[in-house]
Amino acid sequence: MTACVLGIDLGTSAVKVSAVNRTGTVLAQEAFDYPLSQPEPGYSEQNPNDWVMATTVAIVRLILDDHIDPAEIEGVSYSGQMHGLVLLDQEKQVLRPAMLWNDTRTTAERADIETQLGTEFVRITGNRPLEGFTLPKLLWVKKHEPAIFKQTAVVLTPKDYVRYRMTGKLGIDYSDATGTTMLDIHTNQWSQTICQQFGIPMRILPPLLRSIDRVGTITPEYAEFSGLTPATQVFAGGADNACGALGAGILQPGMGLLSIGTSGVLLRYEEQPTDRYHGQLQLEDHVVPDGYYSMGVTLAAGYSLSWFHRTFCSDLTFAQMLAGATTAPLGAKGLLFTPYIVGERTPYADADIRGSFIGMDATQDRGDFTRAVLEGISFSFRDCLAIYQAAGADLQRIVAIGGGAQSPLWLQMLADILQVPIQSLANEQGPGLGAAMLAAVGLGWYSDCASCAQQFVHVGHQYDPLPDHVTKYNQLYALYQQVYPATRKLSQGLREFLR
Numbered sequence: 001m002t003a004c005v006l007g008i009d010l011g012t013s014a015v016k017v018s019a020v021n022r023t024g025t026v027l028a029q030e031a032f033d034y035p036l037s038q039p040e041p042g043y044s045e046q047n048p049n050d051w052v053m054a055t056t057v058a059i060v061r062l063i064l065d066d067h068i069d070p071a072e073i074e075g076v077s078y079s080g081q082m083h084g085l086v087l088l089d090q091e092k093q094v095l096r097p098a099m100l101w102n103d104t105r106t107t108a109e110r111a112d113i114e115t116q117l118g119t120e121f122v123r124i125t126g127n128r129p130l131e132g133f134t135l136p137k138l139l140w141v142k143k144h145e146p147a148i149f150k151q152t153a154v155v156l157t158p159k160d161y162v163r164y165r166m167t168g169k170l171g172i173d174y175s176d177a178t179g180t181t182m183l184d185i186h187t188n189q190w191s192q193t194i195c196q197q198f199g200i201p202m203r204i205l206p207p208l209l210r211s212i213d214r215v216g217t218i219t220p221e222y223a224e225f226s227g228l229t230p231a232t233q234v235f236a237g238g239a240d241n242a243c244g245a246l247g248a249g250i251l252q253p254g255m256g257l258l259s260i261g262t263s264g265v266l267l268r269y270e271e272q273p274t275d276r277y278h279g280q281l282q283l284e285d286h287v288v289p290d291g292y293y294s295m296g297v298t299l300a301a302g303y304s305l306s307w308f309h310r311t312f313c314s315d316l317t318f319a320q321m322l323a324g325a326t327t328a329p330l331g332a333k334g335l336l337f338t339p340y341i342v343g344e345r346t347p348y349a350d351a352d353i354r355g356s357f358i359g360m361d362a363t364q365d366r367g368d369f370t371r372a373v374l375e376g377i378s379f380s381f382r383d384c385l386a387i388y389q390a391a392g393a394d395l396q397r398i399v400a401i402g403g404g405a406q407s408p409l410w411l412q413m414l415a416d417i418l419q420v421p422i423q424s425l426a427n428e429q430g431p432g433l434g435a436a437m438l439a440a441v442g443l444g445w446y447s448d449c450a451s452c453a454q455q456f457v458h459v460g461h462q463y464d465p466l467p468d469h470v471t472k473y474n475q476l477y478a479l480y481q482q483v484y485p486a487t488r489k490l491s492q493g494l495r496e497f498l499r
């Protein structure tokens with residue numbers, strides 16, 4: 001008998017479900033993709049039912065193909081892409097496609113929040129209003145789709161909807177609730193001030209849960225649908241970046257996480273809701289009770305690379321494309337890329353900025369372009385690091401996770417550009433491992449997250465900065481920093497042209 005838990009990681013590109021035993025060994029993992037719909041520039045949507053179907057397929061495959069015995073799955077928990085808006089009516093039917101974290105149509109709503117509440121909003125939520133958060137999306141629906149807003153009985157974030165479909169229970173955990181920017185980060189209650197100011201009925205906000213809280217069990221209907229048993233216990237789970245941090249053992253100040261998924265995140269554990277970053281970085285509740293974290297988010301990290309692959313080299317495998325970057329010289333023969341292909345969040349909260357290749361030269365080839373994309377994304381991470389450095393917040397150790405962490409070339413480049421040692425994990429599962437850990441702690445296998453991390457988290461390789469690369473990248477970064485101010489007006493002009 002191998003008792004195990006399932007960690008369900010509801011990412012932006014796919015769901016990944018990992019079966020993990022009591023000692024943290026990953027027994028099997030299954031993934032299933034779903035599409036992203038971008039009907040207009042700035043729009044980014046997914047169908048919540050696709051998440052449920054994909055999760056179910058992954059679970060069925062774990063049972064049928066990997067021979068995970070449903071009777072041995074004692075617990076399930078979740079990690080989810082943050083900030084997405086899922087609206088349900090009185091009958092708990094989905095009212096419209098989910099608006100995702102990288103949907104930036106809400107610039108007017110964001111400005112409105114800033115005008116109406118200004119610094120009070122930052123004080124309450126720990127965050128300045130940004131397009132990607134849930135509140136501006138809800139205000140967009142209120143203004144542009146009033147009939148849907150009127151029918152809204154429940155607001156959820158993505159993984160909460162999947163949990164609801166598996167258990168029949170509604171709720172949101174604190175780490176995702178902070179990401180809505182409707183939670184008072186100091187009291188951990190929904191903010192009456194924000195709800196009253198913007199006309200959000202508090203009854204549509206779901207009950208608040210701790211990430212390790214037991215929510216219930218699998219419903220008989222979902223058990224029949226998926227092959228799971230109704231005895232399996234379900235725990236709340238958390239935001240993907242918080243779960244990623246837990247799964248990488250980021251549980252103390254000075255420890256940092258680099259998540260290279262669809263988005264790119266540089267995250268630091270915080271002991272309290274600090275205002276030292278003046279809203280320049282996000283501040284969120286951790287999945288660890290009474291813990292917090294700050295983070296800078298570049299909207300298109302892995303997404304820039306996938307976009308490049310899809311658009312310019314779909315004839316190559318991902319590995320072949322990356323091999324071209326390995327042989328290209330540092331600096332890609334003078335080519336700079338800025339990864340603002342869906343706008344940007346940190347350090348430039350700018351939905352209109354767009355990416356650029358600067359320095360194109362007839363001597364460059366596809367390998368140089370691929371390398372420039374990797375370097376540009378890495379410079380964007382350095383922009384996030386610069387905010388930490390300016391605030392005097394140390395990051396002694398950074399662990400990398402996510403799809404991008406599969407590339408040794410990229411991890412070495414990041415060590416060289418950030419000038420900090422970057423560690424990979426031996427059992428990298430992305431945020432899914434953190435989700436599994438929440439189930440393990442919820443079940444009582446471990447007394448707390450820290451003791452579970454001691455058993456589950458194993459560092460793999462360390463990439464140390466190479467001095468001659470550091471010098472060259474410093475030179476390039478100084479140029480990269482000039483691209484945003486130089487292209488801002490051009491991007492605005494092009495956005496106007498498109499409108």
Ligand SMILES: Nc1ncnc2c1ncn2[C@@H]1O[C@H](COP(=O)(O)OP(=O)(O)O)[C@@H](O)[C@H]1O
Pocket residue numbers: 010011012013014260261262263301302303304305306318322401402403404405406407410430
């Ligand atoms: N071998 C690889 N090397 C570098 N990047 C990769 C590799 N494989 C996938 N990626 C990048 O990882 C991203 C997906 O990472 P993942 O953590 O699964 O994202 P998400 O959780 O957002 O769905 C893709 O956008 C892709 O560009």
Ligand SMILES: O=C(CO)[C@@H](O)[C@H](O)COP(=O)(O)O
Pocket residue numbers: 011012013080081082083101102132240241259261262263264265282297
């Ligand atoms: O918006 C944020 C964090 O604020 C994103 O990091 C999302 O949480 C999506 O994560 P990935 O799919 O890239 O892991």
